[in-house]
Amino acid sequence: MTILFASDLDQTLIYSHRSMGPDVTPEELQVVEHLEGKPQSFMTRRGQKALWELEKSAVFVPVTTRTQEQYERVTGIYRDGQLPRFAVISNGAVILENGQPVRDWSDNIRKQCIDKKTVIEELMPEIKRHFSEEWVLRIRQADDWFVYLIVDREGFPVENLEYYTKVFREIGWGMSLQGRKLYFMPESITKAAAMEYVRDRMEAELVVAAGDSLLDLDLLESADLGFLAAHGEAVRSRSAISSHIQVTEQTGIKAGEEILAGVADISLQSK
Numbered sequence: 001m002t003i004l005f006a007s008d009l010d011q012t013l014i015y016s017h018r019s020m021g022p023d024v025t026p027e028e029l030q031v032v033e034h035l036e037g038k039p040q041s042f043m044t045r046r047g048q049k050a051l052w053e054l055e056k057s058a059v060f061v062p063v064t065t066r067t068q069e070q071y072e073r074v075t076g077i078y079r080d081g082q083l084p085r086f087a088v089i090s091n092g093a094v095i096l097e098n099g100q101p102v103r104d105w106s107d108n109i110r111k112q113c114i115d116k117k118t119v120i121e122e123l124m125p126e127i128k129r130h131f132s133e134e135w136v137l138r139i140r141q142a143d144d145w146f147v148y149l150i151v152d153r154e155g156f157p158v159e160n161l162e163y164y165t166k167v168f169r170e171i172g173w174g175m176s177l178q179g180r181k182l183y184f185m186p187e188s189i190t191k192a193a194a195m196e197y198v199r200d201r202m203e204a205e206l207v208v209a210a211g212d213s214l215l216d217l218d219l220l221e222s223a224d225l226g227f228l229a230a231h232g233e234a235v236r237s238r239s240a241i242s243s244h245i246q247v248t249e250q251t252g253i254k255a256g257e258e259i260l261a262g263v264a265d266i267s268l269q270s271k
């Protein structure tokens with residue numbers, strides 16, 4: 001039986017110093033990503049071991065909003081640098097098969113974005129209209145697919161998020177606030193659709209998914225079983241969550257460990 005473990009990375013399996021929480025000692029940490037020579041993201045040693053052990057009973061598919069360049073920095077999630085057969089990146093706009101983008105997939109997503117006018121050129125004037133405040137530190141474009149703002153969380157008016165979400169949903173863009181990043185995602189770009197492609201290609205019988213943010217909810221909803229990190233945006237937003245999705249008891253980097261232990265249990269029982 002082929003079991004997929006389709007999981008978000010940041011703040012689900014891997015954590016920065018800022019997001020890992022207080023319940024972990026430096027001795028427990030394993031660096032999984034370096035940025036400009038400095039350690040950037042971590043798992044616990046136990047978490048990394050659990051992920052590597054999982055290879056025996058399930059197929060790990062990273063499903064991340066990171067671009068290819070950002071994703072390729074996270075080398076610590078693979079044993080001996082062995083790339084997974086499939087990885088979903090750019091929130092589902094790109095699927096890597098053996099490290100190479102599946103061209104037809106992305107061409108089709110691009111076409112849907114153009115048809116629905118959810119392209120960056122259409123979005124930028126709207127962003128400039130609503131977000132000229134000083135708490136917008138930077139505006140970033142991710143490989144022409146979507147946009148995120150780096151915001152100063154101190155100044156960011158969280159109480160207006162619901163209003164912004166409604167305004168942008170009407171023109172076809174989903175919003176998600178993760179740490180200092182405020183994402184604008186075309187509705188045609190979803191983690192769930194890309195995961196379904198991988199499910200078909202792998203002829204998988206069971207998909208277990210994990211995530212923390214609003215951009216992960218469609219992935220979790222379309223999986224057979226899901227784990228949602230308790231500290232994340234999705235739980236905080238009090239979105240409706242189906243019964244096949246379990247919220248972790250732990251928060252921070254220990255939630256990552258809890259998810260991996262849960263997935264190991266499921267895959268061993270299902271074998």
Ligand SMILES: [Mg+2]
Binds near residue numbers: 008010012212213
């Ligand atoms: Mg995440």
